[in-house]
Amino acid sequence: MTSREFTESEHAVFVDALSEATASIPLSRPGAEVFTNIATKLGRPVEEVTSHAYRYFIKLQSSALDLQTNLNPTLSLNLEGGGSQVGAAWTAEDDIQFEKLLTVHPAGEDRWDKIGSAMTPNKPPIEVRQAYS
Numbered sequence: 001m002t003s004r005e006f007t008e009s010e011h012a013v014f015v016d017a018l019s020e021a022t023a024s025i026p027l028s029r030p031g032a033e034v035f036t037n038i039a040t041k042l043g044r045p046v047e048e049v050t051s052h053a054y055r056y057f058i059k060l061q062s063s064a065l066d067l068q069t070n071l072n073p074t075l076s077l078n079l080e081g082g083g084s085q086v087g088a089a090w091t092a093e094d095d096i097q098f099e100k101l102l103t104v105h106p107a108g109e110d111r112w113d114k115i116g117s118a119m120t121p122n123k124p125p126i127e128v129r130q131a132y133s
Contacts, residue, residue: 003044003048006052014053014056015056017038017041021038032046038053094119097119098119098128101119112125112126112128113125115128116128
């Protein structure tokens, strides 16, 4: 069976159902039951809904980074010690390094500064905080 693109009305139902389902779980990723419920509402296989969700989340993330950069071009920082660009793609190595540094630097006022400075290449605190969110 070949999947077809979501229609505008199906996408609207998807977004409404996703918003409704995730309103009670802020800063969390929706679980399988959310996509199963949306699939039932749409009459589509859950695999198509999860695939649509994946593409939708990638598009949202990309749009947010574009908007952030366009609204504030000063976010393209060149920091001492190598610097980095806010919104630059993180590598798998960056993620591993970030996870290790989270365990070393406890929560506190300057946590993101410390982690950003310890990363190679250095990362601005705003980018480090966004990676954690």
